[in-house]
Amino acid sequence: MGRAPCCDKKGLKKGPWTPDEDEKLVDYINKHGHGSWRSLPKLAGLFRCGKSCRLRWNNYLRPDIIRGPFTPEEEKLVIQLHAILGNRWAAIASQLPGRTDNEIKNLWNTHLKKRLLQMGVDPQTHEPYSTLNGLTTTRHMAQWESARLEAEARLSKESQPSIPSSSSSSSDGKWGGDYFLRLWNSEVGETFRKVDKKREYSVSQSPVVSSSGTTTEAGLLTERKTNEDVCMSNEMEDSSESSLQLLLDFPSDNDMSFLEQPADSYYSLLYPSIFT
């Protein structure tokens, strides 16, 4: 059926925004809210398409945006979330207040990806190109997956949309004790739940990898599982107790120091220079 262009491009400006345009956009949104992006440009007196206005607002003008370089903690979080979610920048951004998906995408493409490559780590899979670390990687992937499944089980027991977080939240607003459950219960977890629902993923079923060869979040994790099933099978048989322990041991107070831990730490093996 074809899709109509988002706007009539005749007479519409493109390219960098001028301070005057910014001012018009901010003024209008402050007074009226953005409402319909499509009609906003006319109402605000801008010769831009609605899409351009939305992008400018969301990526630059929004008052809650944090500008400036990413902190090491934020970088850690981006790396960790990317390992779970892949290139789902919006989902990653939802875990970093004040940061936009565009900003995170740029950070990844310009800094983090290169660093990983330099270290011989595949930025897509977060696995070392060398098989030297395979066992360690495998172990942590397996643990992560186990932790995820445990969280799912616990959530389904509680069978409700929101888990009270107040009990575990620290007063300064940082992430509380049950890191994984909070993550799982957040938008990030939502993406997993959606995928799980779609694909009827289950603990006992075989891994899910899309036919196109691309990997969904669940697929991402399970694909790793597939690739490494042989060597991890024993580890996967570790008692659920240890998996649960891992889950419960997930970082509290946003403390990612486990990433920096010694020789057998997956992340410290992969990203030593990031955390120095």
Place this chain on the structure above:
DNA sequence: AAATTTCGCAACCGCAGGTGA
């Protein structure tokens, strides 16, 4: 100091999903 290359960021493009008529 000038020319060239590399980097980093803002913005654009096209696709997909959601929604309402």
Place this chain on the structure above:
DNA sequence: GTCACCTGCGGTTGCGAAATT
């Protein structure tokens, strides 16, 4: 159920700034 529209997302590009030769 179909269609048109709107919005959000991820990939990509363009360009100015910074670094290098």
